[in-house]
Amino acid sequence: MIRRLTLTARLTFLYTLVSAVVLLGLGVLVAWSTHLHFIDLDRDYLLDKVQLIEKIVDETPEPAELAAKLDESLNSHQGLFISITRGDEQLFGKGGITFPAELAARSAADQPIDWTDGERQLRGMSTELSTAQMPGGLSSPGQSMRLTLALDTQHHTHFMQMLRQQLAVYVLLATLLSGLLGWWAARSGLAPLRTMRERALKVTAHKLDERMPIDAVPVEMAELARSLNTMLERLQQDFSKLMEFSSDIAHELRTPISNLLTQTQVSLSQHRDPDTYRDILASNAEEFQRLARMVSDMLFLAKTDHGIQLPNREDVALEEEAKSLLDFYDAVAEDKQLRLRVDGAGTVVGDRLMIRRAISNLLSNALRHAHPGTDVALTVEPQMNGTSLCVTNTGDPIDAADLPRLFDRFYRVDKARAHPSSDGAGLGLAITKAIMLAHGGSASVTSSEGTTRFCLQFPGSHGPRSLRVASSQIQTSASAE
Template sequence: MTSKKSITRRLTLLFVTASSVVLLALGFVIASSVGKHFEEQDMEVLTGKMALAGHTLEQLKSQNDLERITHLLDNSLVGHHGLEVLILRPNHEVIFATPNANFPIELVSVSAAQNSRRPITWTQGEQTFRGIAAELPTGISERSRVIVAVALDIAHHQAFMRSFLQTLWIFVAGAAALTGFLGWAAARRGLAPLRALREQAQVVTAQQLSHRLSVESAPVELAELAHSLNEMLARLEEAFHRLSDFSSDIAHELRTPVSNLMTQTQVALSRQRSADDYRSILESNSEEFEHMARMISDMLLLAKAENGLVVPTREAVDLAAEVLALFDYYDAVTEEKRLNLALEGNAEVSADRLMLRRALGNLLSNAVRHSAANTTVYVRISASLDAVSICMENTGDGIAQEYLERVFDRFFRVDPSRQRSSEGTGLGLAITKSIVLAHGGTISVESIDGTTTFTIILPRAP
């Protein structure tokens, strides 16, 4: 099982790592610069003494003068402690050497032959030397050349560098530790708004879904997160209220038929009755059960639609053919109410045939139910490049303006006094709206001077 990693710990480790890398790089640069500075100082001294040795050799006029060069160089090296000089003949015969000179002859000969004037470093016992070597001419003749090597004991430089590096690395370690502590403190302080956001979120409960996180006081980096969380809370609050309303509607609507069934059953059982009486009571109960079954089926469809679980199976649908089929179905009812049904226009859409037929059937049933006698229910179909419009118009019981926004709500009835048996389950328009929205369309209603028009707009493409 993997352990959870703290953001504070991560940031602290990042601070320590970054600062350690920077300090180590800086220490390396400083150490290299100091070492280079010592080398340049040594080279300045060595080059000067090499030039002095060359000047002395140029003053020689004979081999006897070469033998007396010891006296000349000894005088020139007075006061230069740690400076060693070696003069060799080409056959490696030593002409002059300071008392403590410990030169590796082969290394000196190779360096002199290369004439690079680059410093060479070697160790003899506990001493470390840095020197240069070169072949220099003498004043005796053009062919008379000797090998001159000049070196300095750099033990004091090395001792200083060891002490310097020890101090530097101790400082780097201490600075890394201090940076880690400061990084931890900075991370803790920097993440304080996140902890405050968490404390605000802990206040949100099922009873306080209206609570929102403070976006204004949040840093820029957390403002978008707080805004997204607020939007999520708004969606949750809306869904919770919708669920609560849905539960209340279910309880309210099922209470009446259940109460009717209980009352009729208790009355039937209160005394002995004839078979016809029992049959009549059972028929009445059967009607209530059918009504409840329709209501439960409709509520199940609405619940699926509101949660995006209704996925239309699309096919090409001829709207005029579907409307005419519905006209035939309601022919008996319209004849009884002396109503006329009229269709204008035609179009084809990509939709679920059964779902769309149910939506149009609900609208037509609603229009027939509330139309005045001897009037006409018009269904007008028109199409544009990207949408199809279906308008269903009837004249009769109008809808008050204050109710227009609520006609698509579950169980809403403009006239609550109407009997349930004549008004259905009260879910027809809500189901119609859910079907239209599932197809990516819109539905609206307007009622002016007793003429009510429902308008469905569907996209032509799926």
């Protein structure tokens, strides 16, 4: 049942329970200590009367005179009962009560015992009187004298009952007061949680900028608030990227679909000769091919978000892959009057097809933006913590504000979102970054004074991080580039 209570109710219940146990223990301790104190007082009182009676007995020669002296001395002691016996003969009796038989078994006065005689609550003791110094009238050969006395403790019993009642009332009221104070303390202490809850309720898909208070909460909750703020920041960033990605997908798909629809409607508006239809179908095929590449690339990137695993791991000579790609792009470079070269050498462990695709993306990007008559250089350089491959070209400088976003999906520096010499969708650099992450490396870019440099940093001999994707998907995406 306690698991279904609120945290404030739980803390209040536990605090009240602890307070009740502590107060109850204190009440029992006070009552028991008072009871023992009364026992000590009664014992001292009875021992004092034993000494007084022994003195009177020692000074009295005859039994009749003894009774008179005892009556005179003890007449003012209310609630005191005395019995002096010699053998089976009672020499003196006061009070008319029945003493328990167990008192007669005691040879000396020690701890008193309690018993009930009718409505009386009695506490008494018994002891043998020494007859060595007794007057001749009281002593009797072969017989001992026994003094038994008792004290009425009814006033003590009444006091203890009143004390227990007062302690019970005090414990009850103090427990209730402790519960109220505990509820107030718990509610005040958990106020920061309610503030965090109210902030959390304000977080929606359209308002992700709410943050939990850190300075205004206790130290124990500050780490929780900091963790929640970190989570909200990640959610805000991911949600923003998702919205941008959805908008970019819609924009990128709209153009080829619109082209296909327009060409088809125009071709159906009137009868045309077979060559015209053939040209229209060829144009549509190009648009379909562009859509296929875009969908393949988006599928690849979507799977990288959940992690990819390298289909094959082998030693890859970066300079060999770069030289084979230069042969492939040689015609494009010649057409743009660009010079290609490869410098350095290095070997990394990874998937050859994926590495080749990453280098191809950087090389095609460099060829697209390089100024005619300049060099496009691929540099491979072993380093302390791995191997780097950099592609450098000379072209229009890239603004520093655009550099951090170059590897984002569908992002182009060209605000018109289209390049006259390219039919790409703006996913090449994003795929390159995903491939490098799959290999446990990184991708970076710098641009200064017209020189743009993209670098791939491969790790050393350590294996790439384990992620998931099928080899066929990578091969399909690579062949579609």
